[in-house]
Amino acid sequence: MSADGQSIKELHRGIIEGKTQEELDVLLWDAVLTYQDQTLHTLSGLEFSYTVKHKKNGEYSGELLVSRKETSKTLTRSSVLLAFHKVLEATEVTSEGDEASFQPPAYRGPKAIGQIFGISYIFSLFLEFGLIRLQGNGRGRKA
Template identity: 40%
Template sequence: MAGRPKKKPEYNPELQFNNFLQELRDAYEEAASLRSLADELNISLLKLRKLLITADVFTSDICTEINNLHQSGKKISEIMKLTGLSRASVHSYLPYTKGLYNATEISLNAERCRTYKIRQEQVRLLKETLSEENLWQAVIAFQEYPFKTATGLPFRYKLKVGKNGEYNRELLIDRREKSKSLAWSSVVLAFENSKRISEEVKKPKALGDIRGVSYIYPILWRFGLIRVPEAIEKKMGKQR
């Protein structure tokens, strides 16, 4: 008599969550700040902090105080009165407990962490060796990244895929009103010009009279290839 077919292994949410937390720990080690990592992963600062506390890689005086109060039996409303913090803020300083994080979010955020790590590595390689090939690999890695122009216009790009399945060297810019394309030759020209500039690049046109330079400017800045004025950095740096 034929044996019964084996059941598929059951989904293990705790294992998946622990794997995700490890991905997050790795990303946190690379991050310049909590805010920058939250922006890069496209999650709220409060949620990121809660996740990092759960991963046991973030703490602070207020975090310790809130957890001690909670462990002593204080209710959230009591902790709010004692600390002067909102309910959301108090919750953000307490770790997740089992069953409170769903599988879809775990998978999505783990993928975001992996993408973040790949992007960080490509930027490191590019800054180490300023070659066109390394620039191209960084451009591939940053597809669908939430950029902003110097005036604060949000945009993303993706690359065309040719019949052979490989990327064509053309960026398809998806912006608020409509889409446009950006030639790779324009990106390379701005990149080569940036190598000769040691001071702040005060505006996109300082990279040259190049078609689409308003989109190339924030890309080169995100790759760490140019410095820009603080006022422009604030407009380009908040990925929301």
């Protein structure tokens, strides 16, 4: 499994294990960082990728630069975390015997999560991470 897949797997495991909000935020951000420059698609089919900006000291700034052809949009870490917290509130964790899993919430589209700047891009990222599903798709994630 790639570093991308590993960070997503760790995020899923953290959700299932009931880690604190702060710990889950770190796991999500790790996945966001490792998934930079991957080609994604919005629900309407528009192709995009993103990079996380760096500060002068070399640390990540918390701003995602979303590239779409000639135009670029900047999303903030706080917008991503706001959407993540809303998704977590709707996420169900179940256990059967020794096996635990989570059922990602289903949404019709990005606006169903909330009126968050850049939600179309965040929605696509969360779909890729397996944190949400499109309404009608019954897939869950196993630990």
